[in-house]
Amino acid sequence: MSHPIIHLSAIQKSYYMGKQAIPVLKGITLDIHKNEYVALMGPSGSGKSTLMNILGCLDSPTAGKYVLNGQDVSKMDDDSLADVRNKEIGFVFQQFNLLPRLTAAENVALPLVYAGLAKKTRHEMALAVLEKVGLAERSHHKPNELSGGQCQRVAIARALVNNPSLILADEPTGNLDTKTSIEIMDIFGKIQSAGNTVVLVTHEEDIANHAHRIVRLRDGLIETDRRNEHPAKSALHGVENIYENG
Numbered sequence: 145m146s147h148p149i150i151h152l153s154a155i156q157k158s159y160y161m162g163k164q165a166i167p168v169l170k171g172i173t174l175d176i177h178k179n180e181y182v183a184l185m186g187p188s189g190s191g192k193s194t195l196m197n198i199l200g201c202l203d204s205p206t207a208g209k210y211v212l213n214g215q216d217v218s219k220m221d222d223d224s225l226a227d228v229r230n231k232e233i234g235f236v237f238q239q240f241n242l243l244p245r246l247t248a249a250e251n252v253a254l255p256l257v258y259a260g261l262a263k264k265t266r267h268e269m270a271l272a273v274l275e276k277v278g279l280a281e282r283s284h285h286k287p288n289e290l291s292g293g294q295c296q297r298v299a300i301a302r303a304l305v306n307n308p309s310l311i312l313a314d315e316p317t318g319n320l321d322t323k324t325s326i327e328i329m330d331i332f333g334k335i336q337s338a339g340n341t342v343v344l345v346t347h348e349e350d351i352a353n354h355a356h357r358i359v360r361l362r363d364g365l366i367e368t369d370r371r372n373e374h375p376a377k378s379a380l381h382g383v384e385n386i387y388e389n390g
């Protein structure tokens with residue numbers, strides 16, 4: 145098998161309250177390969193977001209080794225980490241994290257500013273990805289003119305726009321109703337089918353059941369790691385439909 149996209153070895157993370165270290169991740173060892181679709185579950189406070197932030201190069205582990213796409217990122221300085229993050233990672237958050245003054249297309253194009261592309265190219269690329277998530281006609285709308293589900297699709301488009309090797313999503317459906325959550329899961333399913341690697345945090349079994357592998361954390365350790373032999377298919381008929389009806 146090819147080398148994993150994610151290789152975690154004995155990852156520990158402590159937060160410091162003054163001088164006191166509070167251990168949150170207590171030794172996480174985990175490999176994730178290209179094109180895997182993994183749901184990360186576990187009780188509130190079990191360390192899911194802490195682990196996602198490390199996977200997404202938003203934070204560094206206190207101890208242990210993280211090799212991302214063949215690069216040891218566990219000991220990188222903040223600048224190098226930011227560089228890896230911008231090239232390799234697309235991150236989707238529960239709160240969408242869109243900039244309110246920018247249009248959908250401008251939000252999606254943001255990561256391309258960092259890549260140094262010309263404005264016209266950025267706009268064209270943003271429109272192409274917005275089309276993939278079914279929001280081409282909303283490209284000039286600002287976040288407050290869009291529904292929650294549409295905002296999350298903009299955020300997903302932003303995560304995809306520079307073609308990262310890894311898509312991470314921390315409770316992406318946490319603020320959405322059931323029907324909209326299913327639409328969003330359809331989009332992640334489509335992204336994974338297109339060859340991407342997806343790691344997604346959720347505390348809802350129905351949502352996790354869309355993934356092909358379910359990893360459960362408890363108290364900063366992996367409790368179980370199992371294949372999902374029968375991942376949920378869309379409750380809607382045909383992923384393309386939701387893109388059209390947006």
Ligand code: ADP
Binds near residue numbers: 168191192194195
């Ligand atoms: P989950 O996402 O599974 O709910 P988190 O990773 O957010 O869990 O948090 C795990 C534990 O770490 C919690 O006890 C939380 O209070 C603590 N924690 C998270 N982030 C910080 C931080 N920046 N500083 C201090 N403690 C934190």
Ligand code: MG
Binds near residue numbers: 192193194
């Ligand atoms: Mg969390």
